[in-house]
Amino acid sequence: MKFDHVTGKCVDLSFEGKGVVKLSYGTVFVDGLFLGEEAEIEIQYKRAGSYFGKVFRLIKKSPDRIQPKCGVCTACGGCQLQQLAYKAQLDYKTKKVGDAFKRHKVENIEVLPCISAENPYEYRNKIQVPIGRDAHGHIVSGFYRSGTHKIIPIEKCWIEDPRAGKIISVLKDLMKLFHYAPYDEDTRTGLIRHVLIRTSYHYDEVMVTLVTNKDEFKGKNNFVKEWIKRCPNIKSLIQNINTRDTNVILGEKERTLYGPSVIKDSILGVDFLISSKSFFQVNPVQVEKLYKKAIDFADLSKEENILDAYCGIGTISLCASKYVKKVTGVEIVKEAIVDAKKNAKLNNISNAEFLLGDAGEVFERLTAQGEKYSTVFVDPPRKGLDQKFIDTLLRIAPEKIIYVSCDPETLARDVKLLSEKYDIKQMQPVDMFPMTFHVETIVGLYRK
Numbered sequence: 001m002k003f004d005h006v007t008g009k010c011v012d013l014s015f016e017g018k019g020v021v022k023l024s025y026g027t028v029f030v031d032g033l034f035l036g037e038e039a040e041i042e043i044q045y046k047r048a049g050s051y052f053g054k055v056f057r058l059i060k061k062s063p064d065r066i067q068p069k070c071g072v073c074t075a076c077g078g079c080q081l082q083q084l085a086y087k088a089q090l091d092y093k094t095k096k097v098g099d100a101f102k103r104h105k106v107e108n109i110e111v112l113p114c115i116s117a118e119n120p121y122e123y124r125n126k127i128q129v130p131i132g133r134d135a136h137g138h139i140v141s142g143f144y145r146s147g148t149h150k151i152i153p154i155e156k157c158w159i160e161d162p163r164a165g166k167i168i169s170v171l172k173d174l175m176k177l178f179h180y181a182p183y184d185e186d187t188r189t190g191l192i193r194h195v196l197i198r199t200s201y202h203y204d205e206v207m208v209t210l211v212t213n214k215d216e217f218k219g220k221n222n223f224v225k226e227w228i229k230r231c232p233n234i235k236s237l238i239q240n241i242n243t244r245d246t247n248v249i250l251g252e253k254e255r256t257l258y259g260p261s262v263i264k265d266s267i268l269g270v271d272f273l274i275s276s277k278s279f280f281q282v283n284p285v286q287v288e289k290l291y292k293k294a295i296d297f298a299d300l301s302k303e304e305n306i307l308d309a310y311c312g313i314g315t316i317s318l319c320a321s322k323y324v325k326k327v328t329g330v331e332i333v334k335e336a337i338v339d340a341k342k343n344a345k346l347n348n349i350s351n352a353e354f355l356l357g358d359a360g361e362v363f364e365r366l367t368a369q370g371e372k373y374s375t376v377f378v379d380p381p382r383k384g385l386d387q388k389f390i391d392t393l394l395r396i397a398p399e400k401i402i403y404v405s406c407d408p409e410t411l412a413r414d415v416k417l418l419s420e421k422y423d424i425k426q427m428q429p430v431d432m433f434p435m436t437f438h439v440e441t442i443v444g445l446y447r448k
């Protein structure tokens, strides 16, 4: 197809934060074009009957357009909304949740305004960065250019915890000092592939996972010593070995090079040990608002037994435990259940149990054994609940379901099905991911 230039006006923002431009022959989704703006658009490709493009020349600017802090935000693609004023980002997210419910024909809903972040920058507690070389042979770190494997060098990413940037910068200095080459995907040579960093918000603790192309390498002990000396907040340093020719970042084999294999953070006064592979919400400030709202919506009492399906390392379970008689967490990843049990112990919480398995199957089995849950929290991955779990929820019909979701589309789909027996009492978007199109939503469902 011959790519073209067209002129058009943005009439909406899509699910992925792209400007929607309607033309006589179809819809164009445009990166970095905002509501009311007009632009000359360079069409880049066509997929599934729609066109995708970028702004070639802005003709009319939105009053909500701002100068982004990051110089490469348009090329990197990680922050789709960094050029949009924060208030407009929040309005977009509130509307996006409402639109998803309208599309799924869930009637008469009131979406509360999206809860904002006081500081919408420097929030991410987890990042993964490829290491490579630029055209001049200098060692660089950054993010892959959207849809490619070409690294855009980034010295400071404005949405990540600033402690991560310093650790990466020291790593690049040490690579020069120790003559460690970055991995080259074409020749499959070089040592350092990626670095993954997890920061604790409440403690000055950082976990670093260094992904290498070899198991052993020369000078490893001195390299580790020097890195820790220069970055004393590294509490845990892990080597992950990935020798495969693959896009998958992590390999199977891991060893701890320094410190314990976990770091500690806390949510609502409860401490959590986090290991390199466990799921932990990425915005440590907003997660407290999210869980507090979810617990408020559940209106819990000391007489209740509750279920936290999709419990991860037990975060919602343990934060809610003091308000209830007993909480049961269910999770499909074995390591997460091990962590959840450790976390209960760490906080001397004795009314929480954690079970391994598929949330729906375990719920079904427990209720068949006579267990009763007045409230069920669900916090599934993006794909939402499966039909079997929804059927079980509808059959057993606990009094309250508190649905926490990172995808308004699957949330709306599932709530539509649950609305057969449930009323929506509250619907609250929370901005867990400022500068991006993502939004987290909590829905309080009460049995009719």
Ligand SMILES: C[S@@+](CC[C@H](N)C(=O)[O-])C[C@H]1O[C@@H](n2cnc3c(N)ncnc32)[C@H](O)[C@@H]1O
Pocket (backbone or CB within 6 Å): 279, 280, 281, 309, 310, 311, 312, 313, 314, 315, 316, 330, 331, 332, 333, 336, 357, 358, 359, 360, 379, 380, 381
């Ligand atoms: C969005 S995370 C939420 C974790 C936790 N509630 C939190 O806020 O940190 C979803 C979790 O569901 C788990 N999971 C995915 N499929 C599952 C299933 N079928 N049954 C139980 N857990 C599942 C994932 O491993 C992950 O830990």
